[in-house]
Amino acid sequence: MKLYYSAGSCSMSCHMGLEESGLKYQAIQVDWSKPDQNLADLERLNPLGVVPVLITQEGKALTQNAAILEVIADLKPESKLLAPVGSPDRAETLAWLSFVAADLHKSYSPLFGLQAISPSESTQSEVREWAKKNVHQHLAHVDAHLAGRDYLMGKTFTIADCYLFTVVGWSKWVGVKMDAYPNLNAYQDRVYQRPAVQAVLQAEGLLD
Ligand SMILES: N[C@@H](CCC(=O)N[C@@H](CS)C(=O)NCC(=O)O)C(=O)O
Known part of the structure; x- marks a missing residue:
């Protein structure tokens, strides 16, 4: 492949x-x-x-x-990386995958393309604030879920974690502050240490 x-x-x-x-x-x-x-x-x-x-x-x-x-x-x-067809765990993992793809990923997207949205600095600033508010809403949701869990599905690392780790890693590139998310920060460190991720x-x- x-x-x-x-x-x-x-x-x-x-x-x-x-x-x-x-x-x-x-x-x-x-x-x-x-x-x-x-x-x-x-x-x-x-x-x-x-x-x-x-x-x-x-x-x-x-x-x-x-x-x-x-x-x-x-x-x-x-x-x-994904539970068998028909299992509740598979559906839950796919729900998280869909959340990361459709909600979280897309809430970061405007932050990478502010110049393309408008040449006006004040418009860019308004869009930036609006996009960051959306990002934070989604990050807070994930942070709450990760309390007491190693990964999105608990002890098992899945494909949803591959996508979540990747997208949350963009925060440092677009100035999204992560201070309010202790569970998510610990999660990012945990995933970072995995040999395959390294x-x-x-x-x-x-x-x-
Ligand atoms: N919904 C698509 C999103 C793909 C996407 O946005 N890819 C970006 C990187 S995160 C890209 O290739 N951007 C290059 C460009 O737009 O020029 C997927 O899940 O594959």
Whole structure:
């Protein structure tokens, strides 16, 4: 399999899922500041021109973090990255995955594109405050849930944690203060220490 990723972006969740699963894969970096063959290939494989894209063993190009993570987990059920079909734990894990993809990820998005939203500094400032309020609402929800839990699903690390860790890690890049979230901070440290996560951070050039 091949994963097209850009360093530190949401595609890192799939990179983490692959590494945690122990499946064999090749990671291919795309960098929008360096138009090259990888970027051309990505744009051919995904009409939306965004990462991640996973090329499966059958040669199919899959897009969307949530779908790719589910495929990875199901290829390696013994990794316990996702509970079996039909189980309540699977539904709960997918609910968290959906929350991270549709709610949390998208609440950060305006903070990365303020210039594109408006050239006006006062408009940018208003959008920034509005976006940060949304981010904090979602972070507070996760922080409360993590009280007394190691991971979103308790003791078991799942694909939802791959995506949550990745997105929460953006806080330092966009000035989202994390002081009010002791459970989430402890969680980020816990996930950071996992050997597979260290390997991905090293590969993406993001080790502290
Ligand atoms: N809903 C999509 C979101 C994909 C997405 O937003 N990818 C971003 C990185 S987090 C990207 O490739 N951005 C590059 C660009 O827009 O130029 C998914 O889950 O895969």
